[in-house]
Amino acid sequence: KSQIVNQYKNQKPLWLSAWKKGIIKKFRTKKRIIALTFDACGGLYGNGFDWRIFDYLKRKKIPATFFLAGRWVLKNKNIVKSIDAIPYFDIQNHGYLHKPLSVRGWSRYGIKGTLSVGEVYDEVMKNDSLIFSLISKKPIYFRAGTAYYDNVSIKILYSLGYYPVNFSIPAGDYDITIPVKKIVWNVLSTARPGGICLMHVNQPKSNTYASLKIIVKNLKKRGYSFVLLKDYKNYLQD
Numbered sequence: 001k002s003q004i005v006n007q008y009k010n011q012k013p014l015w016l017s018a019w020k021k022g023i024i025k026k027f028r029t030k031k032r033i034i035a036l037t038f039d040a041c042g043g044l045y046g047n048g049f050d051w052r053i054f055d056y057l058k059r060k061k062i063p064a065t066f067f068l069a070g071r072w073v074l075k076n077k078n079i080v081k082s083i084d085a086i087p088y089f090d091i092q093n094h095g096y097l098h099k100p101l102s103v104r105g106w107s108r109y110g111i112k113g114t115l116s117v118g119e120v121y122d123e124v125m126k127n128d129s130l131i132f133s134l135i136s137k138k139p140i141y142f143r144a145g146t147a148y149y150d151n152v153s154i155k156i157l158y159s160l161g162y163y164p165v166n167f168s169i170p171a172g173d174y175d176i177t178i179p180v181k182k183i184v185w186n187v188l189s190t191a192r193p194g195g196i197c198l199m200h201v202n203q204p205k206s207n208t209y210a211s212l213k214i215i216v217k218n219l220k221k222r223g224y225s226f227v228l229l230k231d232y233k234n235y236l237q238d
Contacts, residue, residue, distance in 0.1 A: 025237070029193055040067070093128055167196045173188045
C-alpha cells in the first residue's frame with residue numbers, strides 16, 4: 001500500500017468518468033457473443049439477492065460474471081460460495097464500500113468517492129482480500145461503485161493488476177420501478193458483438209428477472225451466445 005501511495009500521491013485527477021480511455025467497455029470480436037454481468041451493490045436497501053436470476057442462469061447454463069461489493073459480500077457470504085460453485089459463473093470485484101473511485105473524493109449520483117490514493121487502494125484490495133478469503137480465487141476485473149473513476153485511480157488499478165470494466169449495454173435496471181419494457185429495450189437496442197451488459201442481482205423486487213428472460217430469448221433468436229469476461233481477457237477494449 002505504501003508503495004502505491006508514494007507512487008501516486010502527487011498526481012492530480014483531471015476528470016471523473018465512466019467512458020474515458022482505459023476503462024474497458026467491450027471486447028474485440030465479430031462473433032455474436034455477449035458477456036452478461038450482474039452487480040451486487042449492498043447498502044441499506046441493496047443487500048438482497050434475486051434467486052430467480054441465479055436459478056434461471058443456472059438452469060439454462062448461461063455464463064455470467066458477478067461483480068460483488070464488499071459490503072454486500074459481508075451480508076451474503078454463503079451466497080458468494082453458491083455463486084462460486086457454478087462452473088459457468090464468475091466472481092469479480094465491485095469495491096469494498098461501493099464508492100466512485102477517486103483520489104480527491106469526487107462524487108457521482110450523490111455518492112462521495114474515495115478521498116485519497118490510500119482509500120482507492122483500500123476500496124480495491126480490501127474487497128480483493130475478502131473475496132479471496134471466501135473462494136480462494138483472486139479477481140482481475142474491477143467495476144467501481146457508480147461505474148465512475150478518475151484518471152489517477154485507473155492507473156492505480158492497472159498497477160494493482162486489475163482491469164477497470166464498465167459496459168456497452170446498459171440495462172438501466174438500477175431502480176426497482178424501471179418497467180420490463182424499458183429494460184428490454186435498453187439492452188436489445190444496444191446489443192452488439194463483444195458487448196458487456198450491466199444488470200443488477202441484489203434487488204429481488206425489481207423487474208430484472210422478468211426482463212432477463214425476454215432479453216436472453218431475443219438475443220438467442222438473433223444468434224447471440226453468452227460468455228465469461230475472464231475467457232476474453234486478451235480481447236478487452238476501452
